[in-house]
Each structure stands twice: as C-alpha cells, then as structure tokens.
Amino acid sequence: MSREKKKTMYVPDEEILAYNKAKNEAEAQVEADNALVNNEEPATEPIVSVDEAVVLEDTETPANDIVPSVTVSDSNSVKKANIFVRIFKKIFPVRSDDRKTVIIKIAAIFAAIALIVSGTYLAVYFGDLSVQDGKIENVRNNYELNRDDYTRNEDNQFSKFDSLKAINPDIIGWISISNTEVNNPVFQTDNNQFYVDHDMDKAYNSYGALFLDYRCKIDPKALTRNQIIYGHNMRYGAMFGTLDEYRSIDFYKKNPLIQFDSLYEQRQYKIFAIMVVNDAEDDTFGYTYSAYRTDFTNDDDFMSWVQHSRDRSLFDTTVDVNTEDEIITLSTCCYDYENARFVILGRLVRDGESAEVDTATAAANSDVIYSKQYYEKKRLPIPKLESSDAVSSEETKKENTSK
Numbered sequence: 001m002s003r004e005k006k007k008t009m010y011v012p013d014e015e016i017l018a019y020n021k022a023k024n025e026a027e028a029q030v031e032a033d034n035a036l037v038n039n040e041e042p043a044t045e046p047i048v049s050v051d052e053a054v055v056l057e058d059t060e061t062p063a064n065d066i067v068p069s070v071t072v073s074d075s076n077s078v079k080k081a082n083i084f085v086r087i088f089k090k091i092f093p094v095r096s097d098d099r100k101t102v103i104i105k106i107a108a109i110f111a112a113i114a115l116i117v118s119g120t121y122l123a124v125y126f127g128d129l130s131v132q133d134g135k136i137e138n139v140r141n142n143y144e145l146n147r148d149d150y151t152r153n154e155d156n157q158f159s160k161f162d163s164l165k166a167i168n169p170d171i172i173g174w175i176s177i178s179n180t181e182v183n184n185p186v187f188q189t190d191n192n193q194f195y196v197d198h199d200m201d202k203a204y205n206s207y208g209a210l211f212l213d214y215r216c217k218i219d220p221k222a223l224t225r226n227q228i229i230y231g232h233n234m235r236y237g238a239m240f241g242t243l244d245e246y247r248s249i250d251f252y253k254k255n256p257l258i259q260f261d262s263l264y265e266q267r268q269y270k271i272f273a274i275m276v277v278n279d280a281e282d283d284t285f286g287y288t289y290s291a292y293r294t295d296f297t298n299d300d301d302f303m304s305w306v307q308h309s310r311d312r313s314l315f316d317t318t319v320d321v322n323t324e325d326e327i328i329t330l331s332t333c334c335y336d337y338e339n340a341r342f343v344i345l346g347r348l349v350r351d352g353e354s355a356e357v358d359t360a361t362a363a364a365n366s367d368v369i370y371s372k373q374y375y376e377k378k379r380l381p382i383p384k385l386e387s388s389d390a391v392s393s394e395e396t397k398k399e400n401t402s403k
Contacts, residue, residue, distance in 0.1 A: 133238070135200055139164065139185055143174060150266065157263040168200050172218055173262040175210060175229060178255050180245060181237035186229055186260075188212040196232075207239060208232050215294045218262040224294045225302070226327040227260070233332040233342065240332035246274050246344060249315050253359035256319075258328060258346045268355050269328045269346030272319035275312045277371060279339045284372040285385055291329060291343045299323040309345055311369045317362050321347050337377035 091109070093102040146160035153159050164171050170187040177183075187195055187209050195211035198204055212218070213228040231240035245251045258269040281290045289308050296302040306321045321327075326348040334342040349355050367383075375382045 136184060139167070139200060140183060143185070158261070161263055168202065170202075171200075171263075172212055173260055175261075176259045178257070179251075180242040180255070182240065182242060184210045184231075184239070186210045186212055188214065188216070188218075190214055192230065196230075207234055210239060213292070213294065218264060220264055223326065225296060226294050226329055228292055228294065228329045228331060229260075230331050233334060240330065243330060243332055243342060243344060244334070246271075246342075247314065249362060249364060252315060252317075253362055256317075256357040256359055257355060258330070258344070260328060267328075268349045270319045270349060270355075270357050271344055271346045272317050272321055273309045273313035273343075273345040274315055275309065275343045275345070276314070276334060276336050276374070277312060277341055277343055278373065279341050282371045284382065285369060291331065291341070291345070308369075313345075313365055314368060315362055316365050318358050319347065325350070337371075337373045339373070340371075 091105065093105050097105070142163055143160070146163075149158070149160045151159045153162060161171060161174075164185060168185075168187065170189055171185050172188045173186045175182060175184060175186050185200060187200065188211055189195065191214055192211070195209045197206055197208050199207065200209050208231070210229055210231040213230070216224040216227050218224075218227070233239070233244070234241040245255075252271065252274065256271050258271065260267050260269065275291065277289070277291050281288050283289070287304075287308055289305075289312070291309070293305060296305060303321075303323060310316075328346045328348070330344040330346075332342050334340050369383075369385075372382065374380075
C-alpha cells in the first residue's frame with residue numbers, strides 16, 4: 001500500500017510574526033522619511049507581513065481594482081507644500097537670511113508693489129484720456145457746426161447749445177483760447193466737487209470737466225461779477241493743461257484773449273493778470289486776498305481787489321480795469337508749492353471797444369507778490385512792502401475812471 005504524502009502549510013508562531021511585522025513597518029517608515037527629505041515619492045509597493053501573504057496567496061484580486069496607496073497621496077501634498085515654502089522663502093525675509101539678503105528682498109518687494117501701482121495708475125490714466133478725448137472730439141464737431149449761430153430758443157438762450165443740452169443739461173457755455181487745447185464745454189452743478197472727477201456724460205473720469213463755480217450766475221439779469229471756471233492741469237494738454245503756456249510773456253503777447261460764450265451771451269475777455277496764488281485766502285501782506293471772490297461789497301472793494309491781483313501778476317499788462325468791468329477767472333492746479341494754483345484773470349471787452357490788445361509794452365513784473373507758502377518753499381525772506389508800492393483803491397478808481 002503506497003503512502004500518500006500529507007500537504008502541510010508552514011505557519012510561523014505568533015512571536016515571529018509580530019517581530020517580522022514590526023521590522024517591515026519600521027523599514028518602510030525609514031524609506032518614506034528619506035523619500036520626503038529628498039523630495040522623492042516613497043515606495044508605493046504595499047508592505048505585506050508573512051501572515052497577510054498567506055491570505056493573499058489564496059485570494060485573487062483583479063489588477064483594475066487596486067486603489068492607489070494613501071501614502072502616495074499624502075506625499076504629493078507634502079511635496080506641493082514644500083514647493084510653496086521654498087518660493088515663500090525666496091521672496092520674503094526669513095530668520096535664516098543674513099542682513100544683506102533681507103535688505104535685497106525688502107527692496108524687491110517694494111519695487112514690485114511700486115510697479116503694480118504705477119502700472120495700474122497708467123492704465124487708468126491713459127484709459128480715461130482715451131475716453132475723454134473721444135467724447136470731447138464728438139462734442140467739438142457738434143459745436144463747430146453751429147458755433148456762429150446766434151439765433152435764440154424760447155428760453156432766450158442760444159439755439160446752438162440745444163443739442164449739447166440734450167446730452168447734458170448742466171452745460172452753461174463754451175470756452176476757447178487760441179493756440180491752446182482749451183476748446184471745451186463748461187458745466188455747472190450745485191457744488192464744486194462733482195465735475196472734478198466726472199466727464200460731460202456724468203460718468204466717472206479722472207480728467208473731470210471744465211466747470212463754473214456753483215456760486216456764479218450767467219443769467220444777464222443776475223450776472224455774477226467774477227465768473228470762475230475750474231479745470232485740471234492734465235498732461236498732454238487736456239482740460240486746462242496748456243494754460244501753463246502763459247508763464248511765457250511771449251505767449252501772452254500772442255494770445256491775450258479768452259473767448260467764453262455762455263448760453264445767453266457771446267463774450268471776449270482781455271487778460272490783465274496771470275498769477276500763482278493759494279487755493280485759499282492769503283493775508284501775508286495785511287490784505288486778505290482770494291482770487292475766488294464772486295461778488296464785492298462796493299466799487300472800492302472791487303478796485304482794491306483788482307490792484308492786489310495786479311500786484312500778484314507775473315506780468316505788467318497794459319489792460320486797464322474800471323468799476324464797470326466784469327471779470328473771468330480761470331483756475332488750475334500747479335506745483336510751485338503745496339496747494340498752489342495757476343490763475344488767469346481777464347476783463348470783458350466793453351461795448352464798442354476793439355478786441356485788439358496792445359501787448360507791445362507788456363513786461364515781466366519785477367516785484368511780484370507771492371503767498372507766504374511760496375517764500376517758505378523757496379526759503380526766501382518775506383519782502384516788506386513800501387507804502388508807495390500799494391495803490392489805494394480810491395487812487396485806482398480815479399486812474400481808471402479818467403481813461
């Protein structure tokens with residue numbers, strides 16, 4: 001009788017199984033740690049103990065049912081985190097950086113911020129410029145077609161403004177100056193803030209629009225004696241950006257007139273003073289001066305203001321002013337000192353008077369009066385005015401009345 005050999009399965013005792021399992025897990029952990037340090041993925045092959053191997057031999061698992069190891073996923077997350085940390089350390093100062101490195105990093109950060117800010121500013125600036133130029137060009141073409149039309153509508157206003165009023169009812173006139181970019185509509189609302197940063201369509205625009213002081217009235221029945229028009233001093237000549245040309249006496253001599261047609265009247269003004277003044281009142285020389293007065297208590301008050309304006313003018317002009325005259329003031333910002341304004345004053349061409357201006361004898365003012373801020377900025381002593389330097393309002397009145 002033949003003997004049949006019995007098949008037996010070797011099963012290690014429990015102590016050997018526990019020892020092998022612990023050893024395998026420890027080796028796997030060391031390998032995973034080394035992979036993380038070297039930014040490598042740890043071995044993805046699952047660690048199987050001896051007793052688990054026995055089970056796997058008797059169990060078939062289809063290849064497409066294998067689920068990626070959790071260890072691999074965790075490793076990828078850690079790897080991404082490490083990349084972020086390295087980028088952060090290269091850009092921002094950390095404790096391990098020496099002083100020179102810290103300074104370089106800080107400088108680079110500020111440079112990047114400045115680049116972003118300036119890039120954003122330029123994008124907005126040129127974007128607003130493009131929009132503004134397009135709108136103004138369309139309105140100019142519209143106005144030019146009817147500029148010389150002085151027929152009136154039922155409100156006794158010039159009909160040439162009707163189409164522009166349909167676009168924006170705030171329009172009150174049109175201003176133009178030869179050989180400058182000033183050829184624009186003028187608007188007015190109930191404050192002096194809105195058109196600082198809104199265009200003719202009332203849309204936000206950093207270039208704003210030219211606007212008349214809210215205190216002024218253009219109706220001939222209640223006309224304000226000093227019509228004040230504001231505008232930004234923008235680069236590339238937009239708004240009042242070309243008024244700076246009047247710092248040159250030669251430019252003044254060739255362009256001494258301002259044309260301002262309101263809804264009611266066609267008007268020309270002869271420029272008699274060009275100044276750099278404060279945006280607020282100035283009492284440096286014992287007289288409280290402001291270029292932004294709209295009304296005056298009496299003729300003496302008006303003539304005194306006119307003389308103080310002449311004292312502050314960059315040029316001595318030959319244009320006279322009397323108690324019956326009406327004034328226009330153009331104001332824009334300038335950078336001679338903080339809160340400085342460049343201001344041009346003109347008086348209305350009188351009925352029957354020629355619009356021609358004799359500028360041959362106009363000359364630079366040798367003793368211009370500036371504000372206290374100007375002398376402080378230039379570190380100059382404030383001059384003391386001689387009594388003969390100031391012409392009294394009564395003397396000015398008599399002088400102009402006799403002309």
